[in-house]
Amino acid sequence: MPTVHHTIPIDLGDRRYDILIGTGLLExxxxxxxxxKSSVALIVTNRTVAPxxxxxxxxxxxxxxxxxxxxxxxxxxxFKTWDSLNSIFDQLLGAQADRxxxxxxxxxxxxxxxxxxxxxxxxxxxxFVQVPTTLLAQVDSSVGGKTAINHPLGKNMIGAFYQxxxxxxxxxxxxxxxxxxxxxxxxxVIKYGPIADDAFLGWLEDNLDALWARDKxxxxxxxxxxxxxxxxxxxxxxxxxxxxxxxxxGHTFGHAIEAGTGYGAWLHGxxxxxxxxxxxxxxxxxxxIERSYAxxxxxxxxxxxxxxxxxxxxxxxxLELMRVDKKAEGGEIRFVVIDxxxxxxxxxxxxxxxxxxxxxxxx
Amino acid sequence: MPTVHHTIPIDLGDRRYDILIGTGLLExxxxxxxxxKSSVALIVTNRTVAPxxxxxxxxxxxxxxxxxxxxxxxxxxxFKTWDSLNSIFDQLLGAQADRxxxxxxxxxxxxxxxxxxxxxxxxxxxxFVQVPTTLLAQVDSSVGGKTAINHPLGKNMIGAFYQxxxxxxxxxxxxxxxxxxxxxxxxxVIKYGPIADDAFLGWLEDNLDALWARDKxxxxxxxxxxxxxxxxxxxxxxxxxxxxxxxxxGHTFGHAIEAGTGYGAWLHGxxxxxxxxxxxxxxxxxxxIERSYAxxxxxxxxxxxxxxxxxxxxxxxxLELMRVDKKAEGGEIRFVVIDxxxxxxxxxxxxxxxxxxxxxxxx
Numbered sequence: 156m157p158t159v160h161h162t163i164p165i166d167l168g169d170r171r172y173d174i175l176i177g178t179g180l181l182e183x184x185x186x187x188x189x190x191x192k193s194s195v196a197l198i199v200t201n202r203t204v205a206p207x208x209x210x211x212x213x214x215x216x217x218x219x220x221x222x223x224x225x226x227x228x229x230x231x232x233x234f235k236t237w238d239s240l241n242s243i244f245d246q247l248l249g250a251q252a253d254r255x256x257x258x259x260x261x262x263x264x265x266x267x268x269x270x271x272x273x274x275x276x277x278x279x280x281x282x283f284v285q286v287p288t289t290l291l292a293q294v295d296s297s298v299g300g301k302t303a304i305n306h307p308l309g310k311n312m313i314g315a316f317y318q319x320x321x322x323x324x325x326x327x328x329x330x331x332x333x334x335x336x337x338x339x340x341x342x343x344v345i346k347y348g349p350i351a352d353d354a355f356l357g358w359l360e361d362n363l364d365a366l367w368a369r370d371k372x373x374x375x376x377x378x379x380x381x382x383x384x385x386x387x388x389x390x391x392x393x394x395x396x397x398x399x400x401x402x403x404x405g406h407t408f409g410h411a412i413e414a415g416t417g418y419g420a421w422l423h424g425x426x427x428x429x430x431x432x433x434x435x436x437x438x439x440x441x442x443x444i445e446r447s448y449a450x451x452x453x454x455x456x457x458x459x460x461x462x463x464x465x466x467x468x469x470x471x472x473x474l475e476l477m478r479v480d481k482k483a484e485g486g487e488i489r490f491v492v493i494d495x496x497x498x499x500x501x502x503x504x505x506x507x508x509x510x511x512x513x514x515x516x517x518x
Numbered sequence: 519m520p521t522v523h524h525t526i527p528i529d530l531g532d533r534r535y536d537i538l539i540g541t542g543l544l545e546x547x548x549x550x551x552x553x554x555k556s557s558v559a560l561i562v563t564n565r566t567v568a569p570x571x572x573x574x575x576x577x578x579x580x581x582x583x584x585x586x587x588x589x590x591x592x593x594x595x596x597f598k599t600w601d602s603l604n605s606i607f608d609q610l611l612g613a614q615a616d617r618x619x620x621x622x623x624x625x626x627x628x629x630x631x632x633x634x635x636x637x638x639x640x641x642x643x644x645x646f647v648q649v650p651t652t653l654l655a656q657v658d659s660s661v662g663g664k665t666a667i668n669h670p671l672g673k674n675m676i677g678a679f680y681q682x683x684x685x686x687x688x689x690x691x692x693x694x695x696x697x698x699x700x701x702x703x704x705x706x707v708i709k710y711g712p713i714a715d716d717a718f719l720g721w722l723e724d725n726l727d728a729l730w731a732r733d734k735x736x737x738x739x740x741x742x743x744x745x746x747x748x749x750x751x752x753x754x755x756x757x758x759x760x761x762x763x764x765x766x767x768g769h770t771f772g773h774a775i776e777a778g779t780g781y782g783a784w785l786h787g788x789x790x791x792x793x794x795x796x797x798x799x800x801x802x803x804x805x806x807i808e809r810s811y812a813x814x815x816x817x818x819x820x821x822x823x824x825x826x827x828x829x830x831x832x833x834x835x836x837l838e839l840m841r842v843d844k845k846a847e848g849g850e851i852r853f854v855v856i857d858x859x860x861x862x863x864x865x866x867x868x869x870x871x872x873x874x875x876x877x878x879x880x881x
Contacts, residue, residue: 194848221848237600248671253847276639279666279677303642308611314642315678484616485557485584 159326159375165298165386170318174297174386176378178371180325181211181286187219190320191282193255196220199243199270200261201230204288207331212261212286220257224250228266233419235265235305237313243273254278257320263289263336264296264423268314271302275317285319288328290340290374291424294381297322299389299399305418309479310410326374334460339424341366341459342405344377346431347384349452350404353497355380356455363458401499404491405431408465411476415468428461429516436512437504438492448496467518470510477509522689522738528661528749533681537660537749539741541734543688544574544649550582553683554645556618559583562606562633563624564593567651570694575624575649583620587613591629596782598628598668600676606636617641620683626652626699627659627786631677634665638680648682651691653703653737654787657744660685662752662762668781672842673773689737697823702787704729704822705768707740709794710747712815713767716860718743719818726821764862767854768794771828774839778831791824792879799875800867801855811859830881833873840872 160177180186196216200209205227213223226246228239247256260270260283267285274283287293303314329337344366348356358376359366365373385402392399409430413421435449457463468476477488488509489501523540543549559579563572568590576586589609591602610619623633623646630648637646650656666677692700704726711719721739722729728736748765755762772793776784798812820826831839840851851872852864 237604241600244669244676245671248669248675248842251842251846251849255847276676276678278675279664279679301642306607306611308608312611312641313607313639315639316642479611479614483614484618486614 159371161375161379163379163382163386165318166390167300167318172319172321174322174324174382176293176324176326176375176382178326180323181208181215181327184215186323187215190216190219190284191255191257192219193253193257194221195250195252196223196257196259197243197246197250197252198223198225198259198261199228199266199273200225201228201266203230204262204266208261208286208288208328212259216259222250228269230265231419232265232305232413232423233417235269235418237304239269240273240304243270244277247273247277252277252281254281256281258283259286260284260319261286261288262292263287264292267292267296268301268303268311271300271317271319272304272314275302275315280317282320285322287322287324289332289336290329290378291336291343293324293378294340295343295385297324298382298385299402310414310418324378326371326378329369329374335422335425337367337369338428338460339422342424342428342431342456342461344381345452345455345459346402346404346427347381349431349435349493349496350401350491350499351384351388351497352380355384356452356496360455363455367459400501401491404493404499405429405434407477407480407488407490408433408473410480411468411473412465414476415472416466421466425462428456428459429463429465432456432463433465433512433516434490435493436515437490437508438494440508440511441492441502441504444493444495448493463516465513465517470513470517473513474506474509522734524738524742526742526745526749528681529753530663530681535682535684537685537687537745539656539687539689539738539745541689543686544571544578544690547578549686550578553579553582553647554618554620555582556616556620557584558613558615559586559620559622560606560609560613560615561586561588561622561624562591562629562636563588564591564629566593567625567629571624571649571651571691575622579622585613591632593628594782595628595668595776595786596780598632598781600667602632603636603667606633607640610636610640615640615644617644619644621646622649623647623682624649624651625655626650627655630655630659631664631666631674634663634680634682635667635677638665638678643680645683648685650685650687652695652699653692653741654699654706656687656741657703658706658748660687661745661748662765673776673781687741689734689741692732692737698785698788700730700732701791701823702785705787705791705794705819705824707744708815708818708822709765709767709790710744712794712798712856712859713764713854713862714747714751714860715743718747719815719859723818726818730822763864764854767856767862768792768797770840770843770851770853771796771836773843774831774836775828777839778835779829784829788825791819791822792826792828795819795826796828796875796879797853798856799878800853800871801857803871803874804855804865804867807856807858811856826879828876828880833876836876837869837872
């Protein structure tokens with residue numbers, strides 16, 4: 156099989172880093188060239204990923220550090236908590252980690268978000284490297300510097316904007332990814348079509364079967380294009396003052412599904428997939444796009460093995476949960492809607508219209 | 519009594535704010551002009567300060583917000599914990615606080631550090647205003663954007679660099695400050711002489727009695743000069759890559775005293791006062807300054823009602839605690855030492871010499 160290797164530079168003012176996307180990167184010392192040396196390094200991973208890839212990563216970075224420790228968190232969104240974060244701090248302080256200590260986040264979005272936030276806060280900031288092993292983390296959490304933990308009253312409520320030194324996305328790690336998580340990652344890939352690149356949506360319709368079969372060339376193109384679009388958006392709006400919010404297409408409904416069912420019950424990507432169906436319907440009802448476009452998007456989401464109907468929490472509970480979403484202002488819910496194929500913006504919508512959307516797509 | 523009012527602009531790249539220093543500021547609506555409006559504002563304070571000043575502050579900002587809530591933390595360094603931080607998040611989420619919500623930190627350094635860190639992390643960053651009511655907070659914690667909480671294994675280990683919208687330092691609040699806390703603040707004021715401004719040290723020797731008597735003109739000058747020096751240092755090195763570390767003069771020994779006796783047993787400023795005596799002695803032993811200069815500094819620290827002898831933790835315990843200090847690198851302790859009157863730098867020192875310093879100033 157041919158080697159695939161792309162480098163996407165991310166340029167954010169004084170912080171610049173590269174995303175490496177390719178096959179065999181965890182076997183390739185050159186992918187780690189130039190990363191910082193330090194006395195201590197800590198690989199933060201989880202119980203599922205550690206036995207698969209932790210030793211391989213340790214071998215790549217061993218020469219840069221006097222000691223490389225590994226910390227295994229529990230696996231799952233429900234462990235994206237202060238307790239997990241604090242276990243990283245405990246380990247760092249126990250190892251007398253200093254300001255040059257390097258954190259490696261080896262795993263999916265949960266590991267990346269917690270580890271990035273730990274790096275942002277430990278001694279007010281230490282370097283970290285993302286090694287995402289899920290499709291979702293490779294296309295989404297590895298670009299843009301958003302780090303966070305959940306609070307019982309809201310997802311990603313406590314966090315920081317903090318950029319990694321490098322992102323190393325080895326596509327081979329997707330071979331061990333469960334189908335449900337592949338689908339979750341495809342939700343975030345599909346998202347980039349309606350909000351930013353209508354041609355990409357067409358490409359996805361043509362290549363979904365190859366992606367589902369984990370074809371490396373197709374995956375490389377999907378990850379690369381997703382990262383490029385995200386980097387373009389984030390480059391214009393690092394701190395989410397405006398444009399960046401469009402990346403949350405499907406996420407307002409999606410977060411309500413996750414919070415309402417208890418974090419961990421729904422995979423984040425599944426909730427986003429279903430949330431995109433709802434947000435597309437809302438866009439139709441607001442008169443922004445044709446019904447046929449929403450239906451085309453819904454079909455693609457279904458083909459990616461994603462749910463297109465939400466849990467029956469009751470419309471009022473959905474509304475209540477969406478009012479505490481980070482995009483809300485003064486209690487008014489603001490949704491990312493599709494203005495036209497490949498273009499999105501943020502808008503408020505009447506509660507009655509939101510109830511209609513929920514009635515059509517819930518239960 | 520004449521009104522005192524200084525404005526010190528702090529310019530840090532894209533983040534700029536003013537420090538207002540004066541009398542009667544908590545009665546003066548103009549001191550609050552231009553601060554952001556929002557649906558919800560939260561005043562974070564403590565049980566000691568709340569009955570004195572919370573209503574006054576609430577009256578000043580009431581017109582800017584639909585609701586102003588007050589959260590009273592426990593008073594003391596031992597409460598600079600995750601639990602206190604989380605109580606702020608709980609209150610914010612309970613109030614459906616959004617990204618525009620403004621936090622006001624009304625109190626000393628502990629309140630300022632926790633509230634600033636809460637503002638840095640809540641939804642990845644919301645605006646906050648510092649209203650410091652202790653001398654220490656007015657001269658020190660309100661400049662430079664350092665925010666943090668303590669970890670059982672180390673002070674200020676978890677935090678962020680995050681700048682306030684404004685600092686409003688009302689000197690009248692120092693009238694209610696206990697003597698021990700006035701002394702603690704004087705420690706941080708005195709610090710600026712040996713590290714940056716030898717003439718200021720002379721001025722302090724001439725005016726210590728006026729400061730102790732809480733003369734507003736003298737306090738204004740001391741706070742202003744301290745903030746100016748700190749702003750000058752931080753402006754050159756916001757993220758503590760080099761020069762900024764000199765602001766930690768006396769803090770390596772001081773942090774060991776605080777950690778070794780349990781946070782809260784020693785006031786931070788008292789530990790710093792004693793730590794400066796030790797660090798000055800270390801500077802003499804390293805051959806950098808005359809013994810007479812260290813003795814002059816020690817006399818001034820004594821006159822400020824600060825302890826000049828440390829607790830007997832045992833030299834090895836001191837060394838162990840100092841090795842986890844944030845300035846340490848690869849287990850090597852680095853001390854801020856006086857190179858010459860008004861000039862400081864960071865250096866390592868032989869353990870044997872540090873033991874001699876401790877033997878001379880402990881117990």
